[in-house]
Amino acid sequence: MTRFRSTWSRCWRRRCHPVRCPVVLDGEIIVAGPSGLDFDALQQRIHPAESRVRTLAERTPSRFVAFDVIALEGEDLRKEPLNRRRVRLETLLASARPPIHLTPYTRSAAVAAEWFNQFEGAGLDGVIAKSWDSPYVPGKRLWAKIKHQRTADCVVLGWRWDKYGKTLGSLLLGLYDDGGNLHYVGHTSSFDAATRKELLKKLEPLRQEPTAEEMGRRPGGLSRWSRGRDSMDWQGIRPELVCEVAYEKLQSGERFRHAARFLRWRVDKKPGDCGFDQVESPAAFDLDSIFAVRG
Incomplete structure (x- = not known):
């Protein structure tokens, strides 16, 4: 983010209702779409061309969700317990309006479980659990993130080379749509060096470049970083192998958000x-209603 700090700052000065006192907040920038959080649109906002960034700022405006307050009016709050920092944060943002939001919180396990199930429909991938008495410690995760975990059986459609082009970097995964077209949906790369060598031996005899008729969405392709160059750094194989993987979310119904x-x-x-029909779709939930929630 720091690479594009000046552009982000100019955009936020135009859009935000500023908090009129010196403050350091911990939070996250988000972009909302018709179906809730839109991670793809957020990634597009980080662009090397300033003119494009300005256009996207108008087309897909971002928001800021505050999680914590670290310093306020010259006072370092990091050693204060979370319960006191939360009170200060709520007081500070009591009159905040979009695009600034205060993340909801609860101390009820039952309410947290309800949010965990409901909020996924707005694009959230889980909930955060923090100690009520903990200080703010930079660089350390004194909290736990509870995410949705699901599994899917995927076709291995090829592999991506490592950054040196000498060995396997990751397996590329695909699913079939109702029309029988195989689409790239993500990758898995949690293998040690010995396993990567064994995988190459297993995959080498299956080398085959897929045709346009055989594939829908392909790995690689043009991106906002490639400047016209096709990022074909992957090797296709015959779609004969199937593996089971654990995933958190299928972003936009097209690909796994994380590895x-x-x-x-x-x-x-x-x-x-191995089709898209095995992928669960959570019930839609209104994103804006989340920021109106109080535990």
Whole structure:
């Protein structure tokens, strides 16, 4: 983010209702779409061309969600317990209006469980649990993030080379749509060096460049960073292998938001049976209503 700090700062000065006192907040920048949080749109906001950044700032405006207050009016609050910092934060942002939001909190396990299930429909991938008496310690995670975990059986459609181009970097995963088209949905790379060598031996005999008729969305392709160059740093194979992976979320119904975790090979599963129909879709939930919640 710091690479584009000046552009972000100019954008925020135009859009925000400033808090009129010296303050340091901990929080997150988000972009909201029709279905809730839009991580893809947020990534597009980080662009090397300033003119493009300005256009996107108008087209997909961002918001700031405050989690914590670290310093206020010259007072360092990091050693204060969370319960006191939360009171200060709520007082500070009592009159805040969009695009500034205060994240909701609760001390009820039952309410947290309800939020965990409901808020996924607005694009959230879980809840954060913090100690009520903990100080703010920079650089350390004195909290736990509870995420949704699901599994899917995916076709291995190829592999990506490592950054040196000498060995396997990750397995590329695909799912079939209702029309029988195989689409790239993400990758898994949680392998040690010995396993990567064994995987290459397993995959090398299956080398095959997929045709346009055989594939829908492909790995690589043009991006806002490639400046016209196709990022074809992957090797396709015949779609014969199936593996089970753990994933957190299928972003925009198209690909895994984060790298999936390899669980096992599914020699009992036919590649054609690996479709999008196995992916769960949570019930939609209004994002703006989350910021009106009080625990």
